[in-house]
Amino acid sequence: xxxxxxxxxxxxxxxxxxxxxxxxxxxxxxxxxxxxxxxxxxxxxxxxxxxxxxxxxxxxxxxxxxxxxxxxxxxxxxxxxxxxxxxxxxxxxxxxxxxxxxxxxxxxxxxxxxxxxxxxxxxxxxxxxxxxxxxxxxxxxxxxxxxxxxxxxxxxxxxxxxxxxxxxxxxxxxxxxxxxxxxxxxxxxxxxxxxxxxxxxxxxxxxxxxxxxxxxxxxxxxxxxxxxxxxxxxxxxxxxxxxxxxxxxxxxxxxxxxxxxxxxxxxxxxxxxxxxxxxxxxxxxxxxxxxxxxxxxxxxxxxxxxxxxxxxxxxxxxxxxxxxxxxxxxxxxxxxxxxxxxxxxxxxxxxxxxxxxxxxxxxxxxxxxxxxxxxxxxxxxxxxxxxxxxxxxxxxxxxxxxxxxxxxxxxxxxxxxxxxxxxxxxxxxxxxxxxxxxxxxxxxxxxxxxxxxxxxxxxxxxxxxxxxxxxxxxxxxxxxxxxxxxxxxxxxxxxxxxxxxxxxxxxxxxxxxxxxxxxxxxxxxxxxxxxxxxxxxxxxxxxxxxxxxxxxxxxxxxxxxxxxxxxxxxxxxxxxxxxxxxxxxxxxxxxxxxxxxxxxxxxxxxxxxxxxxxxxxxxxxxxxxxxxxxxxxxxxxxxxxxxxxxxxxxxxxxxxxxxxxxxxxxxxxxxxxxxxxxxxxxxxxxxxxxxxxxxxxxxxxxxxxxxxxxxxxxxxxxxxxxxxxx
Numbered sequence: 001x002x003x004x005x006x007x008x009x010x011x012x013x014x015x016x017x018x019x020x021x022x023x024x025x026x027x028x029x030x031x032x033x034x035x036x037x038x039x040x041x042x043x044x045x046x047x048x049x050x051x052x053x054x055x056x057x058x059x060x061x062x063x064x065x066x067x068x069x070x071x072x073x074x075x076x077x078x079x080x081x082x083x084x085x086x087x088x089x090x091x092x093x094x095x096x097x098x099x100x101x102x103x104x105x106x107x108x109x110x111x112x113x114x115x116x117x118x119x120x121x122x123x124x125x126x127x128x129x130x131x132x133x134x135x136x137x138x139x140x141x142x143x144x145x146x147x148x149x150x151x152x153x154x155x156x157x158x159x160x161x162x163x164x165x166x167x168x169x170x171x172x173x174x175x176x177x178x179x180x181x182x183x184x185x186x187x188x189x190x191x192x193x194x195x196x197x198x199x200x201x202x203x204x205x206x207x208x209x210x211x212x213x214x215x216x217x218x219x220x221x222x223x224x225x226x227x228x229x230x231x232x233x234x235x236x237x238x239x240x241x242x243x244x245x246x247x248x249x250x251x252x253x254x255x256x257x258x259x260x261x262x263x264x265x266x267x268x269x270x271x272x273x274x275x276x277x278x279x280x281x282x283x284x285x286x287x288x289x290x291x292x293x294x295x296x297x298x299x300x301x302x303x304x305x306x307x308x309x310x311x312x313x314x315x316x317x318x319x320x321x322x323x324x325x326x327x328x329x330x331x332x333x334x335x336x337x338x339x340x341x342x343x344x345x346x347x348x349x350x351x352x353x354x355x356x357x358x359x360x361x362x363x364x365x366x367x368x369x370x371x372x373x374x375x376x377x378x379x380x381x382x383x384x385x386x387x388x389x390x391x392x393x394x395x396x397x398x399x400x401x402x403x404x405x406x407x408x409x410x411x412x413x414x415x416x417x418x419x420x421x422x423x424x425x426x427x428x429x430x431x432x433x434x435x436x437x438x439x440x441x442x443x444x445x446x447x448x449x450x451x452x453x454x455x456x457x458x459x460x461x462x463x464x465x466x467x468x469x470x471x472x473x474x475x476x477x478x479x480x481x482x483x484x485x486x487x488x489x490x491x492x493x494x495x496x497x498x499x500x501x502x503x504x505x506x507x508x509x510x511x512x513x514x515x516x517x518x519x520x521x522x523x524x525x526x527x528x529x530x531x532x533x534x535x536x537x538x539x540x541x542x543x544x545x546x547x548x549x550x551x552x553x554x555x556x557x558x559x560x561x562x563x564x565x566x567x568x569x570x571x572x573x574x575x576x577x578x579x580x581x582x583x584x585x586x587x588x589x590x591x592x593x594x595x596x597x598x599x600x601x602x603x604x605x606x607x608x609x610x611x612x613x614x615x616x617x618x619x620x621x622x623x624x625x626x627x628x629x630x631x632x633x634x635x636x637x638x639x640x641x642x643x644x645x646x647x648x649x650x651x652x653x654x655x656x657x658x659x660x661x662x663x664x665x666x667x668x669x670x671x672x673x674x675x676x677x678x679x680x681x682x683x684x685x686x687x688x689x690x691x692x693x694x695x696x697x698x699x700x701x702x703x704x705x706x707x708x709x710x711x712x713x714x715x716x717x718x719x720x721x722x723x724x725x726x
Contacts, residue, residue: 121229124229124310124311124314125226125229127310127311128226128229128231128311128314128315129224129231136252136253136255137252137253137254137255137258137312137315137316138255138258139255139257139258139261139305139307139308139312139316140164140166140174140305140306140307141174141178141257141258141260141261141305142204142255142256142257142258143163143164144160144164144171144174144175144178144257145178145183145200145204145255145256145257146204147160147163147164148160148184148198148199148200149200149204149205153199153200154197154198154199154200155197155198156195156196156197156198157171157172157175157195157196157197157198158195159195160175160198166306166307168195170306172186172196173304174261174304174305175198177260177261177264177304178257178260180264181260181263181264182201182202183200183201183202183204183256183257183260184198184199184200184201185198185199185201186198187199202256204255204256204257205256213237213239213246213248214239214240214241214242216239216240216241217237217238217239217240217246218237218238218239219235219236219237220236220237220238220245220358221235221236221357222234222235222236223338225249225332225333225335225336226335227318227322227331227332227334227335228294228318228321228322228326228331229314229315229317229318230251230252230315230318230319230322230331230332231251231252231315232249232250232251232252232332233248233249233250234247234248234249234250234336235248235250236248236355236358236361242362244359244360244361244362245358245361245362246361246362246363246364247333247353247355247361247362247363247364248363248364249332249333249363249364249365250364251329251332252315254316254319258305258316261301261304261305262316262319262320262323265297265300265301265304265320266320266323266324268300269293269296269297269300269320269324270324272293272296286400290321290325293320293321293324293325294317294318294320294321297316297317297320297321298313298314298317301313301316301317301320327376327379327380328376329365330342330351330365330376330421333351333353333363333365334403334421334423335426336353337425337426337427338355338356338357339353339354339355339356339423340354340355340356340422340423340467341353341354341420341421341422341423342354342420342421342423343418343419343420343421344367344373344376344417344418344419344420345415345418346370346413346415346416346417346418347366347367347368347369347370347372347373347416347417348366348367348368349366349415350362350363350364350365350366351363351365351366351367354467357607358607359604359607370410370416370417373416373417373418373419374409374417376419377395377405377407377409377417377419380395380397380399380405380407381395381397381407383399383400384397384398384399384400388407388409389409390409393408393409393410393412394406394407394408394409394412395407395408396513398493398494398510401424401426402424402493402494402495403421403422403423403424404421404422404424404493405419405420405421405422406419406420406421406422407419407420422493424493424494424495424497425472425495425497427686427687428472428475428476428497428687429472429475429476430476430479430684430685430686430687430690431447431451431476431479431480431676431679431690432676432679432680432683432684432685432690433476433685434447434473434476435447435676435680436680439609440608440610440639441469441473441609441610441611442473442610442611442641443632443641444673444676444677444680445632445641445643445669445673446611446614446632446641447672447676448669448670448672448673448676449614449631449632449647449650449669450477450480450596450598450614451477451480451672451676452650452654452665452668452669452672453595453596453650454477454478454480454481454564455480455482455698456654456657456658457485457537457538457562458562458595458596458650458653459557459562459563459564459593459594459595459596460477460563460564460565460594460595460596460597460598461544461564461565461566461567461575461594461596461597461598462474462477462564462565462566462567462598462600463566463567463568463569463570463572463574463575463597463598463599463600464566464568464569464570464599464600464601464602464612465568465570465600465601465602466568466602467602468600468601468602468609469600469602469609470543470566470567470600471495471496471542471566473598473600473611474496474540474564474565474566475495475496475497475498477564478496478498478538478540478564479498479499479502479687479690479691479694480694481502481537481538481694482694482698483501483502483504483505483691483694483695483698483699484537484698485502485505485537485538486505486506486507486534486535486536486537486538487502487505487506487507487536487537487538487539487540488506488507488509488531488534488536488538488539488540489506489507489508489509489539489540489541489542490509490511490524490527490528490531490539490540490541490542491508491509491510491511491524491541491542491543492510492511492524492542492543493510493542494508494510495542496508496540496542497687498687498691499687499688499690499691499692499694500688500691501688501691501692501694501695502691507531507534507536509527509530509531510527511523511524511526511527524541524542524545524549525546525548525549525552528541528549528552528553528556529552531556532552532555532556532559532561536561537561537562538561538562538563538564539553539556539561539562539563539564540563540564540565541553541563541564541565541566542565542566543565543566543567543568544565544566544567545568546583546584547583547584547585547586550579550584550586551586553565554586554590554591554593554594557593557594558590558593569599570599570601571599571612571613572597572599572613572615572628572630573628575597575599576591576617576626576628579591588620588625588626591617591626592617592619592620592626594617595616595617595649595650595653596614596615596616596617596650597614597615597616597617597628598611598613598614599611599612599613599614599615600612601634603636608639610634610636610639611632611634611641612633612634613630613632613633613634613644614630614631614632615628615629615630615631616628616629616631616647616648616649616650617629617649618648618649619649629645629647629648629649630644630645631643631644631645631646631647632644651665671705674705674708674709675693675697675704675705675708678707678708678711679693681711682713682714684714689714692718692721693714693717696717696721700721700724703717703720703721703724704717707720
């Protein structure tokens with residue numbers, strides 16, 4: 001209710017005779033008869049409601065606007081000026097970082113759904129770069145709270161309006177929202193034309209998180225992480241008194257006033273969320289609902305917090321999405337592509353993260369209350385149809401993003417509730433990541449040989465220890481498959497990700513555990529048997545663990561299907577022993593169907609992953625065992641790869657099935673190395689771009705080779721491909 005209208009009521013004798021502290025009316029509340037007799041503020045309109053004539057006729061204060069409601073003329077005409085600087089916080093654009101830190105190349109996360117949220121996503125991200133050094137987000141709502149706090153916690157709406165450069169109606173709208181949550185009270189005087197008095201009831205000085213670290217520290221790396229337009233600084237520090245580096249996350253933090261408006265908006269938007277789409281395993285439905293929620297959040301923020309810059313509008317909308325759809329503060333670190341694992345081991349203990357470059361790190365984030373960890377596990381479980389209770393204190397779940405979650409409750413985990421999340425890579429590694437000098441996972445010579453194997457549908461087993469990079473290598477090699485191939489992938493946890501060029505004939509399958517009654521289980525073996533009826537050209541299996549799985553795998557090889565899989569073993573010789581001895585115990589004549597074994601190794605001391613060896617299986621005679629021929633090995637002393645022996649089995653098989661001679665194979669490998677070198681020089685790290693290059697290679701090889709020899713650009717290659725298809 002505007003105080004000018006209130007004064008008119010006093011003159012007419014229709015006003016109440018006592019002090020009024022008016023919170024924001026509830027969404028469904030109906031105005032009383034006394035209110036109906038005079039122009040008063042309205043409750044929250046429904047989503048499709050149109051403004052009433054009374055509202056159009058006079059500028060009155062509005063409660064929280066609905067998603068589809070149109071702004072009133074008074075709101076459109078409101079003066080916009082510089083916000084009042086807060087005494088409690090830095091301006092968002094100010095630098096809050098050490099000037100003497102070494103400059104490290106900024107790394108950004110490519111959002112899965114950023115283009116769904118807004119076609120101008122990249123433009124907004126660039127604007128957010130300029131804000132990333134500020135820690136505290138301040139809006140005009142916080143300026144109002146700050147002004148009240150500095151003015152002995154009491155001021156008139158007119159005084160506040162002058163202080164923060166907003167119209168009277170805009171200020172009254174905001175304080176009425178704050179009154180709904182008990183942050184302020186509003187006193188409407190009986191005196192004619194006297195401005196209502198706003199009193200601050202709560203302490204709105206929010207205790208901001210401190211990120212102070214020991215002075216004896218060295219910056220190892222820094223970069224920026226984006227997640228749904230929420231942005232944060234990540235600093236990795238080496239500290240003398242700590243055994244492991246510290247993973248410091250510095251997100252933008254909202255103050256109490258803005259937090260209050262955000263909570264009101266979340267409550268309103270929650271009514272429009274389609275719970276079926278949220279719980280759906282269909283990622284497209286989930287993303288569609290999330291994008292719709294994001295857009296509605298933008299509308300309500302823009303209507304109820306004046307003077308928001310475009311980048312601030314997107315940032316606050318992202319925060320609302322995280323608090324409603326995601327994992328809250330965890331969302332920002334879950335968007336860091338350098339992380340493979342996020343672990344909450346107990347309350348009051350730092351969240352542990354596994355970094356691809358630095359291994360296990362302590363983070364600067366903690367959960368102070370065990371209830372938060374438990375609620376987070378419940379939240380994840382509800383989304384995917386899982387339960388975790390004292391009767392069933394272990395939960396294994398897969399989120400819609402593909403991330404795998406393992407949760408335990410006290411007393412199973414004696415120190416308290418735990419949560420471990422294995423991230424599904426949003427930007428999978430490609431062959432260029434593997435061969436560049438920075439990662440040096442394997443050499444161009446090895447990669448060209450493996451490319452040849454994938455092209456001609458040879459069988460391959462990728463083995464290694466835990467976290468040695470088996471799945472990353474398998475995923476990278478699978479992207480080299482011809483686009484004419486039908487691919488079936490079988491996994492316990494969804495990790496395989498192929499380029500768009502292969503999606504049209506790719507069927508990803510994931511096993512399913514049983515329900516609480518012990519029913520409904522679909523095992524890896526079930527999927528492997530089912531896949532044989534789908535006429536695949538290549539079957540990609542996440543991991544072989546049991547005898548039945550190995551039998552199905554080799555049966556697929558013997559029936560003419562190309563197979564790629566992973567397995568735990570530390571060497572090619574160990575693979576041979578594991579397969580031929582109990583408990584797997586496959587006959588040696590069955591193993592002859594496997595052509596290549598690639599061994600991955602993780603050097604924990606140096607924090608590197610390397611292809612330790614590549615070997616081929618040589619079939620034995622009727623009375624002799626199969627043998628191994630080592631083609632490539634890694635030399636740890638000087639970190640180089642060497643060619644050990646010339647290929648026998650692969651050359652013979654290619655000659656038998658394709659007619660290629662040793663010279664043909666040698667020329668083909670040299671050509672592939674040239675293409676790999678060109679991709680490296682042009683920094684083709686995106687998986688879909690690699691997929692496009694493979695598509696062109698298999699369809700128009702001469703076209704790609706000409707561009708490579710002319711040192712052309714990727715864009716030029718696409719242009720020539722487009723002309724070729726016309």
